[in-house]
Amino acid sequence: MKHEILGMGFQIVVHPALLAPLSFFIALYNRLSNMTPMANPLFPATADAITPLWMEQALSARFPGTRIATIKLTTFIDGTAQKMRYEIAYETRPDGAPASLWTKGGFDPKGASQGDAFANEVRFFRDISPDLSINLPDCYFGAIDPLSNNGVVLLEDLTARGASFGRATIPLTPEQAAAVLTAQAQCHAYFWQGYGKKPPRWLRPGGAIAATGMVDQYFGLWDGAAPRPRFAHLTAGQRDRDRMRRALNRLMDDLRTRPICLLHGDPQHGNLFFDPGGRPGYLDWQHCMLGVWAFDVAGFLVTALTVPDRRSHERDLLAHYLTALGAAGVGAPAFEDAWADYARYAMWGFMWAMCPVDAHPEEICSSNTERACTAMSDLDTVRLLAS
Incomplete structure (x- = not known):
């Protein structure tokens, strides 16, 4: 030819x-x-x-x-x-x-x-x-x-493997979430702060999310998203557009300046698959990057569980993740330091409030917005990013 x-x-x-x-x-x-x-x-x-x-x-x-x-x-x-x-x-x-x-x-x-x-x-x-x-x-x-x-x-x-797939509108159980966090820890440990192999040069802090200015792109969609059902789940403080933009951009600054490990970069449970035995795996690696482990952990947990399950199990699940990091051979952060990062990185879930419907239908955006915005209120996320 x-x-x-x-x-x-x-x-x-x-x-x-x-x-x-x-x-x-x-x-x-x-x-x-x-x-x-x-x-x-x-x-x-x-x-x-x-x-x-x-x-x-x-x-x-x-x-x-x-x-x-x-x-x-x-x-x-x-x-x-x-x-x-x-x-x-x-x-x-x-x-x-x-x-x-x-x-x-x-x-x-x-x-x-x-x-x-x-x-x-x-x-x-x-x-x-x-x-x-x-x-x-x-x-x-x-x-x-x-x-x-x-x-x-x-x-x-x-x-062909008999796999099933995560659905953003169907929450996971705490047991399923624990299995996903084990997989995240194994992924994060690969480049963890110099442990293991050296990252390839193309793998950048913040990846394509930072390089394309995705936060500002999404805030440009605010007016179109505001009349949609998802905005019913925002608190009065979360409807302050400038305040939320500042908080998310502070989060992105932190993500870029602390390239701790390899991240999946789009960890919501709609990107998961499960083998017949229940072993989870991730699809859609286009946003892989270097950054802070909590981006994946919080981005996953605050939308994957029902609100009651997250409230009841998130501390235990975070401890499970830290134990899995240790088992993978890296020095995990202390729990209270990890909790502070987890609470701040819950902020990424706010992107669901502005997500375009040509990327995800309103049912998914609304479901994830409700869970993420409730978690941000519970964790006092915006105030933490302002301090």
């Missing part, structure tokens, strides 16, 4: 199995030269570009000899990213090649507002996930387009 290298005026003939390594050298060349970046020949610019031939080329690097007859789109989820499930009919199916998979990328204009997010998900599965012991979907392929900085991954269809 011929692939024209843009901007160089000639064509080269490349075997499909060599296209993924070629993409690496193209990216390297782009970084080392002053030329306009070249297109990645194995990057689908749109969702329509995901064809049987493209899928065959993408899978050939992992599964040499792949020949695909047809692909069938069975599910399309349009959120911040576009996620598409395909069933694959093979002419030649190497051992291990999947019968179905998910394609994920930013194939929509709103993806451009995510900065490095989709490229970072590719990098996460390339550079970090092979060394983590936590439960993750298998990644069969990933590519980054230097022209758009978009990323695309081909991921395991977890339904």
Whole structure:
């Protein structure tokens, strides 16, 4: 198959199995030269570009000899990213090649507002996930387009494992939450304050959330969110737009200046899956970053549990997390110091009050806003960030 290298005026003939390594050298060349970046020949610019031939080329690097007859789109989820499930009919199916998979990328204009997010998900599965012991979907392929900085991954269809998935409107039990916190501790321990491996250079404090100014983006949506049902759950103090913006920006300043560990970055329980035995795992790693452990812990707990369960169990669950950190080999903070960080980082849950409905439907935004805003009141979060 011929692939024209843009901007160089000639064509080269490349075997499909060599296209993924070629993409690496193209990216390297782009970084080392002053030329306009070249297109990645194995990057689908749109969702329509995901064809049987493209899928065959993408899978050939992992599964040499792949020949695909047809692909069938069975599910399309349009959120911040576009996620598409395909069933694959093979002419030649190497051992291990999947019968179905998910394609994920930013194939929509709103993806451009995510900065490095989709490229970072590719990098996460390339550079970090092979060394983590936590439960993750298998990644069969990933590519980054230097022209758009978009990323695309081909991921395991977890339904083939019999997995179930977290639903933001269905709270977890305290026992399930404890299992998730164990997984978070194992993830956080990987780069914990110099323990373990050195973070790759692309993994930045605050990640794409900080780089794209997401807090200010969301406050720009305040007027559209205010008439929605979710705002009924805000206290009078939480309706003070300037006060809440200042508090969230103080939180982001802290997140960027204390790069303690590797974070998932979007820890709400709608991003969880559970194996049949109940072992949890996380999806959607586009916001992985360096930062403060409490971003993940509080961001998860204040929305994952019912209000009564959180109130009854959050101190015990935080202690469980700290014990799991110690078991992973790192020096966990003292409980009272950890509690202070947990109470402050509950502030991140306020982002649900402004979340656009093209990212999550109102039912989810309203449910998470109620739980998060109640937790912020219980924990005196805004006052702590003002002090």
